[in-house]
Amino acid sequence: xxxxxxxxxxxxxxxxxxxxxxxxxxxxxxxxxxxxxxxxxxxxxxxxxxxxxxxxxxxxxxxxxxxxxxxxxxxxxxxxxxxxxxxxxxxxxxxxxxxxxxxxxxxxxxxxxxxxxxxxxxxxxxxxxxxxxxxxxxxxxxxxxxxxxxxxxxxxxxxxxxxxxxxxxxxxxxxxxxxxxxxxxxxxxxxxxxxxxxx
Amino acid sequence: xxxxxxxxxxxxxxxxxxxxxxxxxxxxxxxxxxxxxxxxxxxxxxxxxxxxxxxxxxxxxxxxxxxxxxxxxxxxxxxxxxxxxxxxxxxxxxxxxxxxxxxxxxxxxxxxxxxxxxxxxxxxxxxxxxxxxxxxxxxxxxxxxxxxxxxxxxxxxxxxxxxxxxxxxxxxxxxxxxxxxxxxxxxxxxxxxxxxxxx
DNA sequence: AGGCATATATTTACAGTGTAAACATAAGGT
DNA sequence: ACCTTATGTTTACACTGTAAATATATGCCT
Numbered sequence: 377x378x379x380x381x382x383x384x385x386x387x388x389x390x391x392x393x394x395x396x397x398x399x400x401x402x403x404x405x406x407x408x409x410x411x412x413x414x415x416x417x418x419x420x421x422x423x424x425x426x427x428x429x430x431x432x433x434x435x436x437x438x439x440x441x442x443x444x445x446x447x448x449x450x451x452x453x454x455x456x457x458x459x460x461x462x463x464x465x466x467x468x469x470x471x472x473x474x475x476x477x478x479x480x481x482x483x484x485x486x487x488x489x490x491x492x493x494x495x496x497x498x499x500x501x502x503x504x505x506x507x508x509x510x511x512x513x514x515x516x517x518x519x520x521x522x523x524x525x526x527x528x529x530x531x532x533x534x535x536x537x538x539x540x541x542x543x544x545x546x547x548x549x550x551x552x553x554x555x556x557x558x559x560x561x562x563x564x565x566x567x568x569x570x571x572x573x574x575x
Numbered sequence: 576x577x578x579x580x581x582x583x584x585x586x587x588x589x590x591x592x593x594x595x596x597x598x599x600x601x602x603x604x605x606x607x608x609x610x611x612x613x614x615x616x617x618x619x620x621x622x623x624x625x626x627x628x629x630x631x632x633x634x635x636x637x638x639x640x641x642x643x644x645x646x647x648x649x650x651x652x653x654x655x656x657x658x659x660x661x662x663x664x665x666x667x668x669x670x671x672x673x674x675x676x677x678x679x680x681x682x683x684x685x686x687x688x689x690x691x692x693x694x695x696x697x698x699x700x701x702x703x704x705x706x707x708x709x710x711x712x713x714x715x716x717x718x719x720x721x722x723x724x725x726x727x728x729x730x731x732x733x734x735x736x737x738x739x740x741x742x743x744x745x746x747x748x749x750x751x752x753x754x755x756x757x758x759x760x761x762x763x764x765x766x767x768x769x770x771x772x773x774x
Numbered sequence: 775a776g777g778c779a780t781a782t783a784t785t786t787a788c789a790g791t792g793t794a795a796a797c798a799t800a801a802g803g804t
Numbered sequence: 805a806c807c808t809t810a811t812g813t814t815t816a817c818a819c820t821g822t823a824a825a826t827a828t829a830t831g832c833c834t
Contacts, residue, residue: 408692424813493607522768532757537766544743558731567736569721569768586828623784
């Protein structure tokens, strides 16, 4: 009958995989990662306790799918609302602000995206999105003017610098490690050192 | 009889708390956080399954104690082998290198130290060590020469910058996010922009 | 010394969880 | 129609955290 989305013929859900991801995401941000279980997701969707196994194999599979989704959204956030003729410095500012905004809006998911153990690190779909994410950062990391221009390893150095700075800021901010009174009017752009560009 | 350390009168262990911490640490680094359970720690020490409850209350208590221990070691690492008359730039280099070295040597513990959910964030002993850790970073963060010197918020800006850069680098490095071929001869100092100091 | 409060460790019990295996039901292609 | 596959269910089991009751040692007080 209805060939898309929330088909429900009683026995078959019709869109269970995405429904499970959605409820998993909700549980994760609302109740923290310790409350996220396959069985709770199943119950929230109204399906048997072991139904998620058919779609994700095991819990790592679900978490991997969540992380993959997270990276895709992060990339979209970094690219959002950018005029096509923006300068590299403008693209960098937009990407950095979008990156941090995503982390602050989805702290539990963001933590999962960088967790060492919970996710299948060599999942192809995940690797693809991770690559896309870091490609955006790499593109915007050039020509910082912070390192000696004769350096043969200049590009790599600039990339590592930008990734480290923005990830560290994002995670420390979401973890609440910075004192609030010192953070007034401070954001990722205000701690980004000016190179020798005009900006 | 023996009033210290590994006393063993059959029933009472004598040093169970530290023994549990030790085995927890071992399990964490050798088998990952998913393998770390109170029951496994108890079994490793040769004690009943619920004995850890007497010393840590619950699992969060054990993880909090682990994280506290981690921060203490991190501080020691940052301060290690520094001549008392070292300049601020020298202290900064030593602290940054010690910080990253600790993270690379204890990746699972380091992740736990910045986890959002697993640890009792307001534990006094933990807060004390966190404070000590950040005090070292704050001390070494001054006079970077990277931001306008007239800035009324200069100190806070410098601190946030240094914490973000070193934490981001440490976590991305432990997570293996940097491509290996680009990392040859690159470390935290080589991505630290030179200010206007002599260094 | 005896005696009692406390700390430390055990046993038992129970609800959640992940996961494997066998089974049931729907969907699709030949 | 029939078989194959995909999708859900049921059942079963081992492992985990945690509460509660119990047992054993330690320390202090008189």
